[in-house]
Amino acid sequence: MILKHSKQRDAIKGFLMTRKDHPTADVVYSHVRKEFPNISLGTVYRNLTLLSDIGEILRIRVGDGIDHFDATVEPHYHFVCTKCNGVSDLNLDSLNQINEFADASFDGHIAGHVTYFYGTCPDCTKKTLS
Amino acid sequence: MILKHSKQRDAIKGFLMTRKDHPTADVVYSHVRKEFPNISLGTVYRNLTLLSDIGEILRIRVGDGIDHFDATVEPHYHFVCTKCNGVSDLNLDSLNQINEFADASFDGHIAGHVTYFYGTCPDCTKKTLS
């Protein structure tokens, strides 16, 4: 199916690009609504799904049962704060060697892995100390 | 709240212990129903949640949006087959060193990681070849 240009899709992608905290569909919705008061949550979901299908954004699942979205599509790892539940990026080299490590003792074929780290984010660490 | 014994809970835990494929609540439900025809899905969910809260089983999220459950609580890694969607265990040493690796370039504190591997399981690998 051929894509047609859409202002709503532009706004969704544009908003995501301004954010480093991997917002949920609901957060995207509430912000894009400032520019498009009549936009529907269904449109937000449809475009987030479309954009991730064509590889322009990432859909991230970090165990809270809610999908998060990320405009940075280059492979990278994520961090989830167990205090504020925030999601952020980690500046970390690829851990692809763990695929071979796992493959060594496995009878099938390992193509990749999904990893996220958890703990206390910089902000919550500061708050704990003060 | 003090726990009381329950035949339904026993059956749920007992069924889970016979399985290595990390069934979903729905699968647990359909099997336990053979012994307790009137058991409700809510009871299955409540007990699976209770058992994982007290650490007798694990609740596993592998990105398909459905919770899987595992009677093996010792830390171990999981594998998801991208062909049959089956979930299985991996016999793999802990990768805890990646926590320190990630911590090195991170301003907060990393307490742990969640990882699962994906690819083709032994069965599907065999079928592809034949």
Next chain:
DNA sequence: ATTTATATCAGTAATGATTTCTAATATTAT
């Protein structure tokens, strides 16, 4: 510019997994 074709939209309804509610039942202690 008009017309045509169709992708996208807003709004709403439907879905699927999971949780919560309620009155009845089962379990444990007294």
Next chain:
DNA sequence: ATAATATTAGAAATCATTACTGATATAAAT
């Protein structure tokens, strides 16, 4: 036995997400 209460079955509610529908916007063809 009796009392106290955790647990149950069944149904309803919730939450995130997807699908449906007729109207609208976009891009291409005339």
